Amino acid sequence: MARRRGAGCARQGGRHVSRRSCQFDPVPGVFVMKFLCLVPLRSMMAACVLGTTLGLLPNASQADEVNEVSATQRVNVVDNAGAGQRWAEAYIQPSFATLTHAAGNLVKEIQGICANSGRRDAALLGEAFKNVVDAWSRVLFLRFGPLVEANRYERISFWPDVRNVGARQIPKIIGQYEAGQAPELSKQSVAVQGLPALEYVLYREGGLIQAVALDKPFSKVMKAQCDYAAAIAGNLVATANELESAWSEQGTYGKAFKQPGPAAAYRSLDEVLSEGIKALATGLQFTSDIQIKPALTSGNSKLLPYWRSDQTLSALRAGIVGMREFMAAGQLSLGEQAWAQQQFLAELTRADALLQGPEDFEAVALILDNARALLVQDIAPAAGVALGFNALDGD
Structure with a gap:
């Protein structure tokens, strides 16, 4: 199945590369690094499971393109019953x-x-x-x-x-x-x-x-x-x-998350898995697109959460750590795509460690976009989950 290329995507050396300028107007009084992000698509990911440099994963414009996963790669939903x-x-x-x-x-x-x-x-x-x-x-x-x-x-x-x-x-x-x-x-x-x-x-x-x-x-x-x-x-x-x-x-x-059934809030294991993975995808999108990027693109630090109390960094890091711990707690069985879960956890660990000041917002947002691409393109399909609309759709 042919993959469409998002805006700003070019071919170099036989592979798709996203050229994202990542040049935002800085928050007043704060230096924000500007760089050209070269982000290879998922054809490069499997060989980079333990990679830690920026640019290993798909760009944000492609994050909602769900890859086809072969029958041998997709695990049975019962494998994730717990x-x-x-x-x-x-x-x-x-x-x-x-x-x-x-x-x-x-x-x-x-x-x-x-x-x-x-x-x-x-x-x-x-x-x-x-x-x-x-x-x-x-x-x-x-x-x-x-x-x-x-x-x-x-x-x-x-x-x-x-x-x-x-x-x-x-x-x-x-x-x-x-x-x-x-x-x-x-x-x-x-x-x-x-x-x-x-x-x-x-x-x-x-x-x-x-x-x-x-x-x-x-x-x-x-x-x-x-x-x-x-x-x-x-x-x-x-x-x-x-x-x-x-x-x-x-x-x-x-009760329903543990034992879904016809009369429960969740009727099946599929619904539970879908809810958990979709929550992570929505959370990553919210942190990157709503909590971080508006302040970068506008140069207005008052668009950041908890700017009055100077709790922006603490709140963002707590959210990133929380999403990482939630994923780890699920212990999802992903078969041949297990590498994607490990890479996802590594990305969020890296985002938390990197986020020390406003100058790190741009790079952290990119890491979160990459983690979301992994979740949507690799983890969800491997778990047999089709992600539908989320809480941010229409905002």
């Missing part, structure tokens, strides 16, 4: 438990500050916020099942907020708290409920972090901000508890 249970027990359940625990600690920290009980410590508050951001970043790619029900994803993180809805609505919410008319947060816009809203209240100019650092009695408006922050944290705990419960041993999704 993947759902391993994903649930080794990664999903403990990760949502960590999110619940981190959110609970954040609530206690903020409530103590609001009540002025004990010593106020801006560093402890910042660390508690960071722990929740990291815990969330490790599960946000699990964008299916309970996380997309009841707007839970958006309730935890309405981002990117392209219309700046949160910044417009948050002052009104604070005003209600100041007037002693605290609204029921769960019934308000998702833009004022989750982590981006909390980051705004904590880290904006004149925000709660600065007020705590001054170690002076709160003004009426600052007390209102504190109460609002505590309400957001409480909302995060409630949502995290719902997710942890849904994925528990007796939860709807915890």
